[in-house]
Amino acid sequence: MCNDLPDYSRVVIVDLDVTDLRETERSLEEAIEAKDRLTAMIAHELRNPLTAVIGFNSILSSDWSDLEDATRHEMVTEIGKQLGDVFALLDDFLAGSQASIHVDETRVTLNEVFDTVDLSGVANEADPTLVVRGDAMRIRQIVRNLIRNALRYGGPNVRLRTAAIQQRVVIQVLDDGPGVPSDILDHLFESFTHGKNAGSLGLGLSVSRALARQMTGELTYSRDERWTVFELELAAG
Numbered sequence: 001m002c003n004d005l006p007d008y009s010r011v012v013i014v015d016l017d018v019t020d021l022r023e024t025e026r027s028l029e030e031a032i033e034a035k036d037r038l039t040a041m042i043a044h045e046l047r048n049p050l051t052a053v054i055g056f057n058s059i060l061s062s063d064w065s066d067l068e069d070a071t072r073h074e075m076v077t078e079i080g081k082q083l084g085d086v087f088a089l090l091d092d093f094l095a096g097s098q099a100s101i102h103v104d105e106t107r108v109t110l111n112e113v114f115d116t117v118d119l120s121g122v123a124n125e126a127d128p129t130l131v132v133r134g135d136a137m138r139i140r141q142i143v144r145n146l147i148r149n150a151l152r153y154g155g156p157n158v159r160l161r162t163a164a165i166q167q168r169v170v171i172q173v174l175d176d177g178p179g180v181p182s183d184i185l186d187h188l189f190e191s192f193t194h195g196k197n198a199g200s201l202g203l204g205l206s207v208s209r210a211l212a213r214q215m216t217g218e219l220t221y222s223r224d225e226r227w228t229v230f231e232l233e234l235a236a237g
Helices: 019-066 071-098 109-114 136-153 204-214
Strands: 108-109 122-125 133-134 158-165 168-175 218-224 229-234
Touching: 019 071, 019 218, 071 108, 071 136, 108 109, 108 136, 108 158, 109 133, 109 136, 122 136, 133 229, 136 168, 136 204, 204 218
Parallel strands: 122 158
Antiparallel strands: 108 133, 158 168, 168 229, 218 229
């Protein structure tokens, strides 16, 4: 001090901007929360079908000789459907987690696509002789997603139909339900979008549209009078 006055000549003032640090911390916290939510959602989605599989398997193992053939056949069929849902979920999750999804581009008849798709409860009006360009496995994944959604969330009547329009082929899955809720319509094809009571991971439509576009196609939603229409458009073969 000089003359009882403070000497500021050697004082260093450091001004630190911690805005970026706080933004980084906030982003990290959000990422951790998102990971935890995703883990919980996947566990929930896997638990339901696997619980059913374990239950049916237990009954078949303990009471096989006491069950009628029709009952055994029904349970085995249901086990297959539940495991199909598990594999579909894993397919969507693995495809959605990839930065770039690989697809093959070959000539594919729709018969190759529909041959291993479970169409139980679906009015099949499709032309299996139509030929498209794309990846049979990925097209099948999209169609399965659309049919599963229609059967789970749509109306009682579900239809599968196709049409050839110029150099394009469209595959439509229709149901007579009320349609997509208005609160998710604008985000329908975004990841983790689902209705309040949907009980799903919300990846199927997002992955399906990404796969369609990888095959130079498109996936759209519309309403046609009383019908909900999901349409997959692909290049003709």
